[in-house]
Amino acid sequence: MSENRGGERWKPDVLGGHFEQLTLPLKPDVEGEVVATLVRYTALRPLDLRALPADGADVLYVHGWSDYFFQTHLAEYWRSMGARFHALDLRKYGRSLRDYQTPGFVDDLSIYDEDIEAALTAMGHGAPKPGPTVNAGKRRPLILMGHSTGGLTLSLWAGRHPGRAQGLVLNSPWLEFQARGIGREVIAPAVVLGAKVAPLAQLPNVDLGFYTRTVSKEFDGEWEYNMAWRPERGFPTHPAWLKAVLFGHGTVAAGIDVGAPVLSLMSARSTISLVWSPAMMTSDIVLVVDDIAVRSLKLAPGVTVERLDGAIHDVMLSAKPVREAAYAAITRWLRGYFAH
Template sequence: MANAREWVPDILGEPFEQLTLPLRPDAEGEVVATLVRYSPPPRLHLHRRPAADTDVLYVHGWSDYFFQTELAEFWHDQGARFHALDLRKYGRSLRDGQTPGFVDDLAVYDEDIAAALAAIGHGETSAEDAAPRPRSRRLILLGHSTGGLTLSLWADRHPGRADALILNSPWLEFQARSAGRAALTPLIDLHARIDPKAAMPNVDLGFYSRTVSRTMDGEWDYDLAWRPIRGFPVHPAWLVAVLAGHARVAAGLHIDAPVLTLLSARSTLLPHWTPDMLTSDVVLVVRDIAQRALQLGPTVTVSWLEDALHDVFLSRPPVRQAAYASITQWMRGYLSAG
């Protein structure tokens, strides 16, 4: 495997930089992940901040990539070093000829996450070490939607690696609930065995993009090629991988770090547009997600945010401030001992 390249200026402009992380190639050829860091000039602070001596790694959701500059600024103000990971075949990591977002097992992302953690100084202890090396900095994992599911499964498989897990509307259960998931899984699995990359019917009507994009009713500018209005095509092998992750969560995980789950106070899942979608989650059934979140580990907090969107950090400014305040309050309780 080739060595990682140098940090270079990122598409978001200063003070963002990116690092290409070469991964093992697959049937579609070259595979990379991309790490983004926020590196403003240092400032003197007279008081210790809640996330001092902490590194944050953010992982995006389906049909997405990192562009939330305000989120990076928040973590920097809290004292953390902020990094975001564009997973393989997403955003900065998408290469010509690749199937956007495609994997057939969410554990494939272990390689992406391992490369990112090694780059920011949280590499796994080698088997030759007699005892784990003490870490000088804490690690917070922050995942949105499918990224939240991926990080939850990763944290369960890698006890002791993260000091905290923050989930932003994590996709922990199928929208048709466990009964619908159980009924659909065998059919989708059969489809995946016959044609794993077949294009499935697109059920995304573009309502979520309408709530977020500045070109419609939202306030955010981003690359519509990397975050399409109606999302990437869904393929059966990918959906089988997600449903398998949902089944694992339903069976109960044992994440040993404290977990904070941020959710909108309500969902609006309808086949037609309504203004209520501007102040609710139009992707997930939030009550079901809250129930599943409580099965992640022994220490779980659920924070309900009135008028939040599916990505709470893309909601209107008052909602975002409430989300940041919730994180700060939670950190003071669960990370203050550090």
């Protein structure tokens, strides 16, 4: 196991097998010590003499709200494409969450720049230093992949750091508030006031547990994961966090340029309801996907939008035929932009 920054070492991950994790020390905040956690998949490249669609690339995946990385099949897919796969559990999530911390809380999404930069440095993609760059052409291409809030976070990061990534793959990115731009503008003043007066006040929980029902093997889904790191009704939310998210939505709505081609994957339809319906097993019950499709076009001049029939909010946790369709879409996109 190799040593990294701060004397930390790669060690076996909770996923076992070919997965290892590296603790990334970050600057302390008001709650105390803060870390992020980088996970890597160490399986060898497939024994294939042909050039694979993502040969020579590095992938960094970032999870969504109330989530962490556990999708082993995602790592296996990217390795089958020839890429080296890494996933990042952001501060106060998953492997990085400590008992004394408020789960998932930040009051500005740009705070995650430190987490992302630490991960990229460990991967060999640290920020370029001022002055002439030596052997710049030898750096491996970087592909970022983000789900939901992670997709918003990575989009904003890429917009602030154009040229660092050569591709952006988004899985149901949370690029707009569920009540659309008008709803965002209506609630923004109250949220801003709440963030100033009581930033850590607990907001009403609107998660009825339906999404967990579609995903978890304990209910109607097929996936096993740590319910402490991905709770049934999500983490509590707070005004300062919601303000940060709404600001991110506004930034995207105004238009940014991530400086790279974008692939945005999402369901063909949404089912937003306070009552359980079987349709929730084959649609996005978290976001309004029509709005997400439109907002995706604000990220770059070159954006590919793939609407997948039967997909749930995390496209990669959908039923197997949908997952296979999603992987086929990514492969087509890779061949179009990255094939040698």
